[in-house]
Amino acid sequence: MDRFRCLMKIKKTFLWPAAVLLFLALPLVIDSNYLISVLIVIGLYTIIVQGLGILMGYAGQVSFGHGGFFGLGGYAVAIMTTRYGWHPVLALLAAIILPGLIAAIIGRPTLKLRELYLAMGTMGFGILIHTMFNEAGELTGGPSGIAGIPYLTIGGLTFDNDIKFFYLIWAVVLLVLFGINNLIRSRVGRALRAISESEHAAETAGIDTGKLKLKAFIFSALLAGLAGGLYAFYVTFVSPAPFGFNTSVQFVLMAVVGGLGTFLGPLLGAALVVLLGELLRWAIPLVIPGAGGEYEIIFFGLILVVLMIYRPEGLGAFGKISKSPMEKTPAASDVGLPESG
Amino acid sequence: MSKLVKKIGLTLLTILLLIVGLIAGGCASSQNDAGSAGQAKEQGKEQGNEPYQIGAVIDISGNSSSLGVPERDTLLMLVDKLNQDGGINGHPVELTILDNKSEETEAVLAVKKLIEKNVLAVLGCSSSGPSMAMINTVQNAKVPMVSMAAASSIVEPVSDRQWVFKTAQSDIVTVKKIITYLKARDLTKVALLYMNNTYGDGGKAAFTTAAKENGIEIVAEEKFEASDKDMTPQLTKVKAGGAQAAIVWAIPPSASIITKNFKDMGLSIPLIHSHGVGNQKFIELAQGAAEGVILPIGKLAVASQIPDSDPQKKVLESYIADYQAKYNTQPNSFGGYAWDAFKLVVAAIEKAGPDRAAIRDELEKNTSGFAGISGIFNMSPQDHNGLGVDSMVLVQIKDGKWQLIK
Structure with missing residues (x-):
């Protein structure tokens, strides 16, 4: 990187700290627990979709089982804290490690599958985990779930309100964002991109595709578990319902709407799906009194169809569509992304 | 990197804009409410017309929509009527x-x-x-909440749930009613069949405990999935087990299927269902096999058969008449839970005024002998459901109708 580009970088770097600071100042300005919780939920989903984005967008593997990993994280926290009295931080660690371990075990055979079969394999896994939550009565509380999860405490700081949770979750989101930013610019990132373009070509080039796909799978499971653990601490109650197949589909939807293989796609996808849902929740009863989700889904579907027609590569793909001058800077190669997807 | 940097900036700005949109659109009114709530209350006292906010979160769509829809319809009907009659102490009620x-x-x-909308209760x-x-x-926001769901863990332990009440009978009430029947007929060996979900699970747990306490032996225990189409294997085991009665904890359609299988296999022991089959659909889907089935049920289904002396009689008949006039169909027990929740909260606001803590205290301390649809409510600091065994009656299905068992 030459000196000129370094200077440019510093100059352009002004934009994002300003935006991030503005964003982080939101809780001080918006004095609304509701909006802060909406942002918390967006953050939680972003963490999962970031992992899923690596798996789908870079390693080119789809997963319809991430609701299961999300649930494993949630249940790990619930069981460890309420049944065994673990310290919340340890329980959160378990929530990250357990899904990772399980992903490592099932990853090898599952990732040998391709396309539709892989989708079905991961879907089966998700349903399996969901069934286990329902059936392991003694351990998971069966369909009634586990209540009374304590708040997360880290070194005397108890995360017992929405504002504290907002900062916790968005700190994690930003951390993951920059971790991934580094990852995709590294050797591993380029290798992953190669797999998504053509697995055979990548193998010919000497990339151990099996190992890399497994790594991406484990990484995405770790993130889903982390989000699940944080969810359990936030709601203080888990039951099998939020971790089913629908949830897995929703995560894939967020990843696709946001834009596969785009850096900010996960954030945009999660934000759009959650905000749209909330917007429609209050907007529709204003038009049709007493109406519920059955009308919401129509509007939701319409908006998604329109979006996919005009933005087939997802929201995060604005660099690819706009013909702004920044398109012509050598920045793209710097990031390690080819210009066309 | 520079491209990336711009992207992050743009993304966060987009989200900021969306949030601003959300504030400007949906929350503008609630934000103003929050800011001027204190003043409005002051003025309201003088003018007597500031609306009271009540909120409801209902399962209108999704898996539990069959519960949520009659609840929503009941609430809409009740709030209309209340406002026509002048609201609470002259204040109109705004129900969200x-x-x-x-x-x-x-x-x-x-x-x-x-809660942002400053509702007095949820x-x-x-x-x-x-x-x-x-x-x-x-609990954190200190807002009274009245649930319409069955699980007893919603209000227990009360020490951790001071702000939470519920109007649906807990499983234990149904179980006690069934146990009373079994003991009266000296049936001590029973088979227990339940569907494998929250409902069946809760019923099984409550029944197992109560059976042990009352010296009733469960000689066969079988479960089935909500989506199962044939329960003959489970019933075969029941037949072999020598049970004197079969208890089934399920809702239609699986409850109807098991009833059909039961008749087809020629089992002659009494078949006792839970209150989960307390709707006409159960009888229709069982295609005649439901004849003779015994079940505990809220008094709503047999309102015309209960004696005039029953304090609930008047309430039940007026609810049925109003609901039929508006929606041209019979109300069911779920709508009844919503009726109770709404009326309890309205009664509490009437006495306590627009103050969340006072409403909670009023609900807990002064709800006694309240004749609702689901039963007579007697809340206390130890009991945030307040319904006893007398809130249910036993019925037998005869000619496709509920027949009160004396």
Whole structure:
């Protein structure tokens, strides 16, 4: 990187700290627990979709089982804290490690599958985990779930309100964002991109595709578990319902709407799906009194169809569509992304 | 990197804009409410017309929509009527109903939205999972909540649930009613069959405990999935087990299927269902096999058969008449839970005024002998459901209709 580009970088770097600071100042300005919780939920989903984005967008593997990993994280926290009295931080660690371990075990055979079969394999896994939550009565509380999860405490700081949770979750989101930013610019990132373009070509080039796909799978499971653990601490109650197949589909939807293989796609996808849902929740009863989700889904579907027609590569793909001058800077190669997807 | 940097900036700015949109659109009114609530209350006292806010989070769509829809219809009917009659102490009531799509995370967001709107109390949810998920939020925000779901863990332990009440009978009430029947007929060996979900699970747990206490032996225990199409294997085991009666904890359609299988196999022992089959659909789907089935049920289904001396009689008949006039169909027990929740809260606001803590205290301390649809409510600091065994009656199905057992 030459000196000129370094200077440019510093100059352009002004934009994002300003935006991030503005964003982080939101809780001080918006004095609304509701909006802060909406942002918390967006953050939680972003963490999962970031992992899923690596798996789908870079390693080119789809997963319809991430609701299961999300649930494993949630249940790990619930069981460890309420049944065994673990310290919340340890329980959160378990929530990250357990899904990772399980992903490592099932990853090898599952990732040998391709396309539709892989989708079905991961879907089966998700349903399996969901069934286990329902059936392991003694351990998971069966369909009634586990209540009374304590708040997360880290070194005397108890995360017992929405504002504290907002900062916790968005700190994690930003951390993951920059971790991934580094990852995709590294050797591993380029290798992953190669797999998504053509697995055979990548193998010919000497990339151990099996190992890399497994790594991406484990990484995405770790993130889903982390989000699940944080969810359990936030709601203080888990039951099998939020971790089913629908949830897995929703995560894939967020990843696709946001834009596969785009850096900010996960954030945009999660934000759009959650905000749209909330917007429609209050907007529709204003038009049709007493109406519920059955009308919401129509509007939701319409908006998604329109979006996919005009933005087939997802929201995060604005660099690819706009013909702004920044398109012509050598920045793209710097990031390690080819210009066309 | 520079491109990336711009992207992050743009993304966060986009989200900022969306949020600003959300504030400007949906929350503008609630924000203003929050800011001027104090003043409005002052003025309201003088003018007597500031509206009271009540919120409801209902499972209108999704898995539990069959519960949520009659609840929503009941609430809409009641709030219209209340406002026509002049509201609460001259204050009109503004009821905001939000759909949680039968999902827990959605329920948490919805209840927070309502609390921002400065609701005096929250009604909901229709099912147990979303109700449980809202508890932490209402406890922290100190907002009274009246759930319409069955699980007893929603209001227990009361020490951790001071702000939470519920109007649906807990499983234990149904179980006690069934146990009374079994003991009266000296049936000590029973088979227990239940569907494998929250409802069946709760019934099984409550019945097992109560059976042990009352010296009733469970000689066969079988479960089935909500989607199962044939329960003959489970019933074969029951037949072999020498049970004197079969207890089934399920809702239609699986409850109807097992009843058909039961008749087809020629089992002659009494078949006792739970209150989960307390709707006409059960009888229709069982295609005649439901004849002779015994079940505990809320008094709503047999309103015309209960004696005039019953304090609930008048309430039940007026609810049925109103509901039929408006929606041209019979109300069911779920709508009844909503009726009770709404009326309890309205009665509490009437006496306590627009103050959340006072409403909670009023609900807990002064709800006694309240004749509702689901029963006579007697709340106490130890019991936030307040319904006893007398809130249910035993009925037998005869000629496709509920027949009160004396």
